[in-house]
Amino acid sequence: MVSNAHGSPVKALLVEDIAVCTFVLSAMLRRFNCEIGVANNGKEAVDFFLDGKKFDIVLCDKDMPIMSGPEAVEKIRALGETDVMIVGVSADDNAMEAFMNAGADVFVHKPMKLETLGTMIQEVINKKNAMI
Amino acid sequence: MAATMKLGTLGHAASMLSTGLLDEQFQKLLLLQDGSDPNFVAETITLFCEDGERTIGELTKQLDKRCVNFDEVAAFVHKLEGGSATVGAQRVKNTCIQFLEFCKEKSRDGCLKTLDTLRVVFYDVSGKFKAMLQLEQQQAEATK
Numbered sequence: 639m640v641s642n643a644h645g646s647p648v649k650a651l652l653v654e655d656i657a658v659c660t661f662v663l664s665a666m667l668r669r670f671n672c673e674i675g676v677a678n679n680g681k682e683a684v685d686f687f688l689d690g691k692k693f694d695i696v697l698c699d700k701d702m703p704i705m706s707g708p709e710a711v712e713k714i715r716a717l718g719e720t721d722v723m724i725v726g727v728s729a730d731d732n733a734m735e736a737f738m739n740a741g742a743d744v745f746v747h748k749p750m751k752l753e754t755l756g757t758m759i760q761e762v763i764n765k766k767n768a769m770i
Numbered sequence: 771m772a773a774t775m776k777l778g779t780l781g782h783a784a785s786m787l788s789t790g791l792l793d794e795q796f797q798k799l800l801l802l803q804d805g806s807d808p809n810f811v812a813e814t815i816t817l818f819c820e821d822g823e824r825t826i827g828e829l830t831k832q833l834d835k836r837c838v839n840f841d842e843v844a845a846f847v848h849k850l851e852g853g854s855a856t857v858g859a860q861r862v863k864n865t866c867i868q869f870l871e872f873c874k875e876k877s878r879d880g881c882l883k884t885l886d887t888l889r890v891v892f893y894d895v896s897g898k899f900k901a902m903l904q905l906e907q908q909q910a911e912a913t914k
Binding site for chain 2: 655656657658659661662665666668669699701703728729730748749751752
């Protein structure tokens with residue numbers, strides 16, 4: 639059971655170009671009462687941060703048009719966004735190295751399990767609560 | 771009403787699971803459906819089928835070119851692999867994995883053969899998904 643943060647809900651950014659994956663992951667995030675932003679590729683994700691938007695967690699696919707997941711992760715970290723939990727998500731077995739080298743905190747093989755997402759959301763909530 | 775609707779879906783899903791068309795990921799999707807999102811499974815399946823059909827069309831076009839761009843082909847296959855993993859369409863996912871190997875080898879023949887297999891497997895699962903949704907709709911109308 640994921641316990642809520644004292645105050646604001648967890649802000650999640652979903653970076654994914656596959657419509658069905660976005661749909662299912664959004665449903666999972668809603669289970670944990672997350673506020674959800676969606677980017678269809680890495681560039682849109684980076685643009686969110688450049689526009690000053692803040693997120694607690696980013697779930698990022700690897701292969702996307704215009705800008706890949708690892709490239710976006712690298713750029714997001716280079717903006718000084720070190721607090722946000724970044725999760726690389728891919729069906730590609732070789733994606734883990736690319737994501738971790740880019741600065742992701744964790745890699746999860748697609749499909750994401752609800753329990754795994756719950757554990758990560760709880761970690762984010764614990765961190766937010768510790769900061770209050 | 772929800773329980774009655776699910777029985778038809780569960781029956782179809784059980785048969786697709788036992789033949790290896792679907793894996794346990796599909797069962798997890800069924801668990802995500804609740805009162806606040808009663809059409810979740812139907813919408814997920816519909817998105818997968820529509821996306822998949824578009825992707826197969828694109829793959830056919832790409833492999834028809836005189837000079838095949840295997841990176842582009844692989845990008846489309848990755849999309850279908852990701853979508854099929856998400857809905858639990860195991861056989862489609864496994865065929866995509868084989869397809870990606872031929873893309874790495876830059877084997878046009880291998881890609882073309884695998885595309886034929888992918889078409890058969892995809893239309894098999896999407897046909898059964900559509901039958902499942904039709905049954906759900908009929909049951910929903912019967913209980914109105």
